Amino acid sequence: xxxxxxxxxxxxxxxxxxxxxxxxxxxxxxxxxxxxxxxxxxxxxxxxxxxxxxxxxxxxxxxxxxxxxxxxxxxxxxxxxxxxxxxxxxxxxxxxxxxxxxxxxxxxxxxxxxxxxxxxxxxxxxxxxxxxxxxxxxxxxxxxxxxxxxxxxxxxxxxxxxxxxxxxxxxxxxxxxxxxxxxxxxxxxxxxxxxxxxxxxxxxxxxxxxxxxxxxxxxxxxxxxxxxxxxxxxxxxxxxxxxxxxxxxxxxxxxxxxxxxxxxxxxxxxxxxxxxxxxxxxxxxxxxxxxx
Numbered sequence: 001x002x003x004x005x006x007x008x009x010x011x012x013x014x015x016x017x018x019x020x021x022x023x024x025x026x027x028x029x030x031x032x033x034x035x036x037x038x039x040x041x042x043x044x045x046x047x048x049x050x051x052x053x054x055x056x057x058x059x060x061x062x063x064x065x066x067x068x069x070x071x072x073x074x075x076x077x078x079x080x081x082x083x084x085x086x087x088x089x090x091x092x093x094x095x096x097x098x099x100x101x102x103x104x105x106x107x108x109x110x111x112x113x114x115x116x117x118x119x120x121x122x123x124x125x126x127x128x129x130x131x132x133x134x135x136x137x138x139x140x141x142x143x144x145x146x147x148x149x150x151x152x153x154x155x156x157x158x159x160x161x162x163x164x165x166x167x168x169x170x171x172x173x174x175x176x177x178x179x180x181x182x183x184x185x186x187x188x189x190x191x192x193x194x195x196x197x198x199x200x201x202x203x204x205x206x207x208x209x210x211x212x213x214x215x216x217x218x219x220x221x222x223x224x225x226x227x228x229x230x231x232x233x234x235x236x237x238x239x240x241x242x243x244x245x246x247x248x249x250x251x252x253x254x255x256x257x258x259x260x261x262x263x264x265x266x267x268x269x270x271x272x273x274x275x276x277x278x279x280x281x282x283x284x285x286x287x288x289x290x291x292x
Contacts, residue, residue: 002265003137004048005091007058007125007154008041008144008170010082011101011118012074015250020110031109034288037081038103040170041144043254044261046085051262056088058133059125063094074100093129098122105250112246112285127153135161142261143185145171145178155184168261172253182210187218187264189257195221203229204236211236218270222256228278230270239274242282249285256281 017032045055062072064079078100082089101120108114124147131153135141141158143151158167169185171178174197182188190206200206203223210219211231222228227241259280263273 001052001054002140003054003056004045004140004142004261005056005058005133005135005138006041006045006048006142007130007151008039008142008146009101009120009124010037010039010042010057010059010061010078011103011120012036012077013038013103013105013250015105015107017107017109019108021106021108021113021115035077037078038251039078039101040172040254040257041142042078042082042087043251044142044170044258045087046082047255047258048262049086051258053262053265054088055086056091056138057082058091058130060093060095060122062098062100062122063096072098072100074102091133093125095122107248107250112249114248114250124150126150127157130154131157135165138162139165140168140261140265141165142168142257143170143181145169145173145181146175148175148177148181152181152184155181159184166264168257168264170257182214182217185217187220187260188214189260190219190221191253192221192223195223203227204238207231208234208236218264220260220274222253222277222281228256228274230274232270235270237270237274239271239278241278244282244286246285248288252281252284255284 013036015034016030022028045057049055062075064076099121104117106115127150166186168187170189171194172191195206203221207219207221207229208231218232220230225241227239230237256277259277260273263276
């Protein structure tokens with residue numbers, strides 16, 4: 001069992017299930033609605049917790065309601081869910097102002113795909129708080145690729161203070177200067193969206209290009225239903241996706257990332273890790289909730 005610190009955001013997800021995704025100016029009936037905790041870093045932490053690791057979340061949240069404070073009721077949804085899934089919240093920064101991020105998700109029953117509209121009014125987790133954490137207690141750090149200036153300092157500090165610990169980085173969206181974070185990671189988990197915005201036609205060419213640029217980093221790129229690729233020191237690995245009936249793809253990428261971290265902690269080969277992660281992501285797509 002590893003002690004893992006996941007740094008990034010948590011959200012409240014309002015999920016509306018539709019028969020099919022509407023056209024512009026349509027009026028459609030919602031088949032079902034659910035309200036759950038979401039967010040890439042916390043999803044990854046929950047899955048890793050279910051896989052037997054001791055996980056902690058470092059992020060910002062609004063103070064939940066109390067007798068002294070009206071707070072934000074959505075914060076309670078986030079904290080309660082993390083505690084229920086044995087994710088430690090002692091390093092969360094609670095703020096008295098703002099609104100926790102909310103994702104409004106339209107889930108198509110016809111295809112299992114999801115469309116997300118995201119709202120946030122909350123600062124990111126700052127380096128000034130992160131540097132006070134007992135980093136020596138952890139042997140794996142996982143970061144969302146966001147809040148670039150502060151995340152860079154966090155990753156550099158981890159490298160300095162805990163040189164034997166391993167670091168993973170998720171790069172999902174295109175952000176200015178985000179690739180300055182890559183040299184400080186042992187494994188970088190790219191999204192298909194990022195690769196395609198880099199004008200790379202497939203996972204192989206993307207992974208090999210990044211491996212040339214960063215030869216000491218394990219480059220991983222999930223390619224949706226098709227599968228996932230990885231490259232390290234100019235060696236490329238590919239795993240076909242597993243064919244399943246997709247019920248809900250929400251969170252599948254986070255399950256994939258957690259599974260890759262889990263396998264690397266177990267010192268499994270890259271090929272074994274990819275197969276395991278693709279299998280777990282496919283299994284998740286067959287169910288509504290995060291699974292392991």
